[in-house]
Amino acid sequence: MAFKIATIKGIPIYIHMTFLLVFLLFAFMFDITRFPYGFAGVEPAMLRYIFSVAAAFLFFVTLLIHELCHSILATSYGIKIQGITLFFFGGVSMMENPKDEKMVEPSKELKIALAGPLSSIILGLLFLGLNYAAFGVFYGAPLISGSIMIGSWDILYRDISVLLFLVGALNLILGIFNILPVYPMDGGRVLRAWLAKRYSFQKATEIAVQTGKIFSVVMAIVGIFFNLWLALLAVFLYISAAEEGKAVKTTFMLENVTVGDIMTKNVITVDESMKVSDFVNFVFQNKHPGYPVTHNGVVTGTITVDDIKRINEAERYALTVKDAMKTDVISVAPETPALDAFEKMNVNFVGRLVVLDAGKNLAGILSRTDLMTAINLRSSLTDTSNLGPDYSKKNKPADEKDKDQDKNKS
Numbered sequence: 001m002a003f004k005i006a007t008i009k010g011i012p013i014y015i016h017m018t019f020l021l022v023f024l025l026f027a028f029m030f031d032i033t034r035f036p037y038g039f040a041g042v043e044p045a046m047l048r049y050i051f052s053v054a055a056a057f058l059f060f061v062t063l064l065i066h067e068l069c070h071s072i073l074a075t076s077y078g079i080k081i082q083g084i085t086l087f088f089f090g091g092v093s094m095m096e097n098p099k100d101e102k103m104v105e106p107s108k109e110l111k112i113a114l115a116g117p118l119s120s121i122i123l124g125l126l127f128l129g130l131n132y133a134a135f136g137v138f139y140g141a142p143l144i145s146g147s148i149m150i151g152s153w154d155i156l157y158r159d160i161s162v163l164l165f166l167v168g169a170l171n172l173i174l175g176i177f178n179i180l181p182v183y184p185m186d187g188g189r190v191l192r193a194w195l196a197k198r199y200s201f202q203k204a205t206e207i208a209v210q211t212g213k214i215f216s217v218v219m220a221i222v223g224i225f226f227n228l229w230l231a232l233l234a235v236f237l238y239i240s241a242a243e244e245g246k247a248v249k250t251t252f253m254l255e256n257v258t259v260g261d262i263m264t265k266n267v268i269t270v271d272e273s274m275k276v277s278d279f280v281n282f283v284f285q286n287k288h289p290g291y292p293v294t295h296n297g298v299v300t301g302t303i304t305v306d307d308i309k310r311i312n313e314a315e316r317y318a319l320t321v322k323d324a325m326k327t328d329v330i331s332v333a334p335e336t337p338a339l340d341a342f343e344k345m346n347v348n349f350v351g352r353l354v355v356l357d358a359g360k361n362l363a364g365i366l367s368r369t370d371l372m373t374a375i376n377l378r379s380s381l382t383d384t385s386n387l388g389p390d391y392s393k394k395n396k397p398a399d400e401k402d403k404d405q406d407k408n409k410s
């Protein structure tokens with residue numbers, strides 16, 4: 001649910017759908033909040049919109065700088081960064097593969113985690129300092145009501161000053177907030193690095209995610225009584241904690257699994273020449289929503305129930321599957337890591353991939369359901385406390401003692 005907006009220093013930058021919502025929400029909040037925390041009352045309205053959007057945009061740019069600071073430092077330690085995804089508060093820098101993230105030395109992880117908040121605090125001071133240097137105040141000096149003339153430069157100066165103040169203050173808050181030991185914020189990553197010395201990486205993440213969720217619920221309750229901004233922040237914090245926890249789980253459960261291991265073999269295909277009306281009956285008989293389309297044994301496209309929804313009853317008798325199918329076949333090989341296939345589905349917004357072997361013959365189908373079944377099966381069969389790196393080695397003897405005691409009991 002993310003799309004790419006740019007590539008900086010070889011690092012692709014993605015925006016998560018939720019971030020767009022947050023961007024608009026920020027602009028809206030600036031638009032309705034009074035001086036000095038927003039531009040409510042600024043006339044003409046167009047000027048108010050421009051300042052509100054500009055403040056949200058500038059904040060978004062500083063958020064990106066924050067993320068880049070993490071990523072560039074990580075890159076300098078030889079950790080490959082797959083990309084940056086901007087969620088709410090903070091964003092996420094994706095490491096090339098989960099093993100890298102696990103193998104980062106705790107001291108380096110600490111520096112990488114702190115690089116972001118440090119950059120935010122510096123940016124915050126920079127914006128506030130710039131404001132002070134230019135206008136002699138930290139936020140626009142309030143004009144005495146009645147003396148405001150539309151089009152007066154004073155209003156423009158005041159609004160520019162408020163803009164600098166808002167971006168500066170938000171960066172300070174972002175920096176300080178991110179030091180709190182709440183996952184997935186940076187301080188929470190530090191907490192996880194510390195927990196990972198004692199528990200497995202997966203277990204450490206679980207504990208950190210739970211801590212993050214509990215913290216955001218408390219924060220939301222406090223926010224409802226004292227400050228709605230805080231409550232809003234808590235909601236997004238909760239969502240990102242849950243999302244991150246899910247992503248880490250997926251990564252772990254799909255480690256060392258290939259598409260061939262979990263794909264559906266014996267795939268039912270339809271021929272290009274099948275009438276759409278016959279295809280409808282075919283779907284009812286076979287009970288799958290989507291099928292690969294073949295012609296002379298070669299896969300030429302895919303067709304799903306959605307593809308024929310808009311075709312009316314009469315046309316269904318005239319048209320064939322070839323007319324309705326999607327011709328861009330998104331395929332993977334049986335050797336492809338399952339995690340890569342999962343990402344391919346997300347990037348292309350599809351629910352199933354065609355699996356083609358080296359000879360371009362149909363080997364199977366990989367659906368989202370196949371992936372989820374694999375994740376659920378593996379997580380129910382795996383004791384997560386045993387996953388992850390061997391930071392926990394020194395605790396092993398104690399575990400074994402426990403096991404021995406269990407044996408004696410039984």
Ligand SMILES: [Zn+2]
Binds near residue numbers: 070113116117185186
């Ligand atoms: Zn950060």
